[in-house]
Amino acid sequence: xxxxxxxxxxxxxxxxxxxxxxxxxxxxxxxxxxxxxxxxxxxxxxxxxxxxxxxxxxxxxxxxxxxxxxxxxxxxxxxxxxxxxxxxxxxxxxxxxxxxxxxxxxxxxxxxxxxxxxxxxxxxxxxxxxxxxxxxxxxxxxxxxxxxxxxxxxxxxxxxxxxxxxxxxxxxxxxxxxxxxxxxxxxxxxxxxxxxxxxxxxxxxxxxxxxxxxxxxxxxxxxxxxxxxxxxxxxxxxxxxxxxxxxxxxxxxxxxxxxxxxxxxxxxxxxxxxxxxxxxxxxxxxxxxxxxxxxxxxxxxxxxxxxxxxxxxxxxxxxxxxxxxxxxxxxxxxxxxx
Amino acid sequence: xxxxxxxxxxxxxxxxxxxxxxxxxxxxxxxxxxxxxxxxxxxxxxxxxxxxxxxxxxxxxxxxxxxxxxxxxxxxxxxxxxxxxxxxxxxxxxxxxxxxxxxxxxxxxxxxxxxxxxxxxxxxxxxxxxxxxxxxxxxxxxxxxxxxxxxxxxxxxxxxxxxxxxxxxxxxxxxxxxxxxxxxxxxxxxxxxxxxxxxxxxxxxxxxxxxxxxxxxxxxxxxxxxxxxxxxxxxxxxxxxxxxxxxxxxxxxxxxxxxxxxxxxxxxxxxxxxxxxxxxxxxxxxxxxxxxxxxxxxxxxxxxxxxxxxxxxxxxxxxxxxxxxxxxxxxxxxxxxx
Numbered sequence: 268x269x270x271x272x273x274x275x276x277x278x279x280x281x282x283x284x285x286x287x288x289x290x291x292x293x294x295x296x297x298x299x300x301x302x303x304x305x306x307x308x309x310x311x312x313x314x315x316x317x318x319x320x321x322x323x324x325x326x327x328x329x330x331x332x333x334x335x336x337x338x339x340x341x342x343x344x345x346x347x348x349x350x351x352x353x354x355x356x357x358x359x360x361x362x363x364x365x366x367x368x369x370x371x372x373x374x375x376x377x378x379x380x381x382x383x384x385x386x387x388x389x390x391x392x393x394x395x396x397x398x399x400x401x402x403x404x405x406x407x408x409x410x411x412x413x414x415x416x417x418x419x420x421x422x423x424x425x426x427x428x429x430x431x432x433x434x435x436x437x438x439x440x441x442x443x444x445x446x447x448x449x450x451x452x453x454x455x456x457x458x459x460x461x462x463x464x465x466x467x468x469x470x471x472x473x474x475x476x477x478x479x480x481x482x483x484x485x486x487x488x489x490x491x492x493x494x495x496x497x498x499x500x501x502x503x504x505x506x507x508x509x510x511x512x513x514x515x516x517x518x519x520x521x522x523x524x525x526x527x528x529x530x531x532x533x534x535x536x537x538x539x540x541x542x543x544x545x546x547x548x549x550x551x552x553x554x555x556x557x558x559x560x561x562x563x564x565x566x567x568x569x570x571x572x573x574x575x576x577x578x579x580x581x582x583x584x585x586x587x588x589x590x591x592x593x594x595x596x597x598x599x600x601x602x603x604x605x
Numbered sequence: 606x607x608x609x610x611x612x613x614x615x616x617x618x619x620x621x622x623x624x625x626x627x628x629x630x631x632x633x634x635x636x637x638x639x640x641x642x643x644x645x646x647x648x649x650x651x652x653x654x655x656x657x658x659x660x661x662x663x664x665x666x667x668x669x670x671x672x673x674x675x676x677x678x679x680x681x682x683x684x685x686x687x688x689x690x691x692x693x694x695x696x697x698x699x700x701x702x703x704x705x706x707x708x709x710x711x712x713x714x715x716x717x718x719x720x721x722x723x724x725x726x727x728x729x730x731x732x733x734x735x736x737x738x739x740x741x742x743x744x745x746x747x748x749x750x751x752x753x754x755x756x757x758x759x760x761x762x763x764x765x766x767x768x769x770x771x772x773x774x775x776x777x778x779x780x781x782x783x784x785x786x787x788x789x790x791x792x793x794x795x796x797x798x799x800x801x802x803x804x805x806x807x808x809x810x811x812x813x814x815x816x817x818x819x820x821x822x823x824x825x826x827x828x829x830x831x832x833x834x835x836x837x838x839x840x841x842x843x844x845x846x847x848x849x850x851x852x853x854x855x856x857x858x859x860x861x862x863x864x865x866x867x868x869x870x871x872x873x874x875x876x877x878x879x880x881x882x883x884x885x886x887x888x889x890x891x892x893x894x895x896x897x898x899x900x901x902x903x904x905x906x907x908x909x910x911x912x913x914x915x916x917x918x919x920x921x922x923x924x925x926x927x928x929x930x931x932x933x934x935x936x937x938x939x940x941x942x943x
Contacts, residue, residue, distance in 0.1 A: 329681070329708035329929060332670040343667070362700040362726075370667035388700075589669060593926075 281377070282350040282565040283461075284427035286419070286449050287338025288411040288435050288442070289356030289380070290390040291363040294402075294550065294588055295330035297395035302403055309397065310493075312404040312466045314438060320407035323393050332363070333589050334370035335392055337433040337465055340551045340590045344558025344580055346374040347596035350565065353377040353423055355449075357414035364389040364410070370591075380418050383410045396588060400546040408439055415441035416448045424449055425456035428565045429487070431557070434465035434494075437473040450484050461487035463557055464494035471497055481514055487564065488518045489557045495520055519560050519574060521553055527578065529570045538574035541582035541603070551590025555580040559596070572604075579603045619715070620688040620903040621799075622765035624757070624787050625676025626749040626773050626780070627694030627718070628728040629701040632740075632888065632926055633668035635733035640741055647735065648831075650742040650804045652776060658745035661731050670701070671927050672708035673730055675771040675803055678889050678928045682896025682918055684712040685934035688903065691715035691761055693787075695752040702727040702748070708929075718756050721748045732888055734926060740888040746777055753779035754786045762787055763794035766903045767825070769895070772803035772832075775811040788822050799825035801895055802832035809835055819852055825902065826856045827895045833858050857898050857912060859891055865916065867908045876912035879920035879941070889928025893918040897934070910942075917941045 302309050305323070315323065334343070342352040354371055358364035360382040367389060371378045390409040394402050414436075424430050430453035436442040453460045462477075462485045464470050470477055477498055481488055488511070492504050495518075499510040504520075508528060511518040517531045522540075529536040559580035563573030580596050587593050640647050643661070653661065672681070680690040692709055696702035698720040705727060709716045728747040732740050752774075762768050768791035774780040791798045800815075800823045802808050808815055815836055819826055826849070830842050833856075837848040842858075846866060849856040855869045860878075867874040897918035901911030918934050925931050 324707060325711075327707075328711050329672065330704075331927065332704060334667065366668075366670060369662060369665075373663075373666050588931075591667060 278426055279428055280351065281353045281423070281427040283342065283345055283429045283431050283561050284353040284355065284423055285338035285342040285431045286355045286436065286446065287433040288336050288390055288408060289339060289358045289367050290336040290392045290406065290411070291332055291367055292335035292392045292394050292550070292590060293324065293327070293330045293332055294394045294396055294548070295327045297328070297397055299397055302395060302397060307395070307403050307405070309403050310401050311468050312406055312435070313468065315405045315407050317387070317407055317409070320391060320393065320405070323405055327393060327395070331588065332366065333591065334367050335551070335590050337435055337463060337554050338431055339371060340554035341431060341558045341561070342376055343371065343374055343591045344555045344596055345562055346376050347592040348558065348562040348580070348600065349597045350562050353427060355380050355418060355420065355423070357383065357410050357418065358389040359383045359387065359410040361388050363391065377423070379420065380414070383413055386410065386413065394550055396548045396550065400549050400585065402548060402550040412439040412441065414439065414445050416444045419445050419448045419452065421452040424452040424458065427458060429459045429461050429561055431461045431463070431561065433463050434469050434473070434477065437469065437476060454484065459486040460484055461489065461561065463553065464488070464490040464498060467493040467497040470494050474498065486516045488515045489521070489553065489560070490518070491521045491523070491553055517570070519556070519577065521556050527556065527574050529574045531570055534570060536571040536574055538571060538578060541578040543582045543586050546585050548588045549585050551584045552581045554590060555584040555592070559600070575604065576600055616764055617766060618689065619691045619761070619765040621680065621683055621767045621769050621899050622691040622693065622761055623676035623680040623769045624693045624774065624784065625771040626674050626728055626746060627677060627696045627705050628674040628730045628744065628749070629670055629705055630673035630730050630732050630888070630928060631662065631665070631668045631670055632732045632734055632886070633665045635666070635735055637735055640733060640735060645733070645741050645743070647741050648739050649806050650744055651806065653743045653745050655725070655745055655747070658729060658731065658743070661743055665731060665733070669926065670704065671929065672705050673889070673928050675773055675801060675892050676769055677709060678892035679769060679896045679899070680714055681709065681712055681929045682893045682934055683900055684714050685930040686896065686900040686918070686938065687935045688900050691765060693718050693756060693758065693761070695721065695748050695756065696727040697721045697725065697748040699726050701729065715761070717758065718752070721751050724748065724751065734886045734888065738884040738887050738923065740886060750777040750779065752777065752783055754782045757783050757786045757790065759790040762790040762796065765796060767797045767799050767899055769799045769801070769899065771801050772807050772811070772815065775807065775814060792822065797824040798822055799827065799899065801891065802826070802828040802836060805831040805835040808832050812836065824854045825899070826853045827859070827891065827898070828856070829859045829861070829891055855908070857894070857915065859894050865894065865912050867912045869908055872908060874909040874912055876909060876916060879916040881920045881924050884923050886926045887923050889922045890919045892928060893922040893930070897938070913942065914938055
């Protein structure tokens with residue numbers, strides 16, 4: 268943070284640098300039967316290989332393509348709020364890689380990660396949106412598996428108030444090393460490290476590592492109800508909350524229509540979800556919440572206001588298909604907060 | 606039509622076969638200043654080369670990609686209505702070509718046109734959606750210029766009640782020959798030929814050819830107000846209407862929020878537009894209207910009902926970003942017509 272003695276010695280250029288899987292989403296409507304027959308668990312993300320990706324795509328209805336990726340969505344949200352953002356993540360130099368690069372740079376986000384010139388194609392996430400507006404995701408990581416420590420720009424991290432990392436990075440082996448290098452660089456520069464737990468199954472795959480990270484290396488933790496309960500293997504949200512409270516500097520825990528809970532030392536805030544008419548597609552809700560929260564945090568807002576901004580941003584992306592803002596978050600927040 | 610003596614001798618497999626440019630749309634929000642500074646005329650389509658396409662794309666904001674193309678949109682609309690459709694159009698076997706093929710075949714539409722394996726990439730249409738919901742298009746035709754007479758499957762045409770051709774086909778040189786071959790095959794098989802005039806500038810580029818087509822070869826003409834006035838070079842819609850009445854077997858003339866006018870011999874119908882709350886993006890309105898109209902026509906509905914179905918379909922696609930149906934046209938029409 269700019270008020271830390273170390274950070275004050277360094278120029279601050281970015282509010283947040285995000286590091287994550289660089290993915291193009293393919294979104295299509297699906298019914299519950301499709302989810303069941305494909306053996307998927309609604310609301311979660313599973314990893315698939317290229318062959319399965321092709322086969323799943325064949326079975327999907329007509330879709331729309333747009334840039335996605337959890338941390339990338341959050342940085343896009345920050346840009347829409349008027350913040351300065353940067354992103355690190357790996358694409359191939361193919362058509363979808365070009366789409367990802369275009370979308371992120373056209374929002375004014377710094378994005379310098381060198382693309383792969385051969386090997387696996389740009390990552391795709393098949394998103395099945397059911398009539399209840401839930402999204403169930405199948406991700407082919409493609410070029411993302413080639414993100415490694417060499418892609419981490421330590422200078423970029425040192426000039427960013429927050430380094431934001433998605434838990435999904437723990438899936439590709441090299442990205443895990445990149446994650447650790449980035450977190451260390453941020454801490455060494457006196458900056459904040461923020462982690463999103465991403466998905467309950469992802470937490471399940473990497474629980475010990477995540478517990479270790481949250482205990483000693485993460486300043487701001489984002490998780491939803493299922494993820495925090497999975498992390499601490501509790502039966503109730505309240506039990507998970509007590510555990511998080513003991514271990515995290517700041518934890519922002521989201522609960523869909525029940526709103527969010529923010530914990531920091533003695534502070535506890537319970538903030539309502541922003542009401543909306545119709546929920547169309549929940550893809551990107553958590554990413555947008557994190558964008559709003561981090562915007563508040565890096566512009567000096569109180570924690571309850573951070574949560575409120577997060578809720579407003581989340582309400583926008585769930586009102587339409589696709590994970591990124593369809594209107595300016597900045598205008599929306601100005602209108603809602605007054 | 607199935608009631609013509611020639612056609613009754615042939616099996617009927619498809620309600621409509623569409624022939625058109627096979628295009629992936631890139632849609633992004635833009636302001637009026639962008640339209641002016643780029644020297645574009647709002648509401649129209651202009652052709653661009655690949656270099657310009659790259660340069661325009663760089664200047665556009667973050668976008669969504671989805672399958673488009675005028676005739677392809679119409680066939681997608683027919684499929685959404687439950688009709689049997691087929692499509693002929695050229696892509697390259699690249700990523701966007703794969704997207705186009707997936708989207709059209711996943712709707713149950715027959716699509717057998719061989720893709721190009723080298724040369725220009727799959728066509729893209731950059732669509733700038735302004736706050737007034739108007740769309741202004743810039744098209745890089747890419748692989749579409751390689752659609753030629755050899756791609757016309759005369760058997761497919763002979764087993765389709767209607768062969769639907771977009772005026773835009775008159776832009777690539779080889780496609781023009783494909784168009785003529787297809788129209789002849791349809792007429793020879795005792796089937797109907799339908800033409801959409803596509804765009805007032807497109808009419809301007811090819812007026813003499815279009816006048817000749819409408820006079821002698823087209824059974825069902827679709828045009829909006831600007832296009833029909835451009836075709837007959839009239840100052841008023843009423844003058845254009847009188848000219849169309851003298852030359853077309855069936856003409857369906859669309860007038861945005863003023864509804865549509867259908868002419869056929871002594872018959873004249875003036876049908877209101879379907880009211881909707883908010884117009885988000887007019888991309889594909891005419892294509893969806895043609896889908897609804899042709900669905901009515903090929904299932905034995907009266908001309909006024911054809912127009913009504915067209916209006917209902919158009920109202921759906923203008924209520925969201927993108928040219929293709931977001932919900933089932935069939936369900937929507939059933940609900941609205943009762």
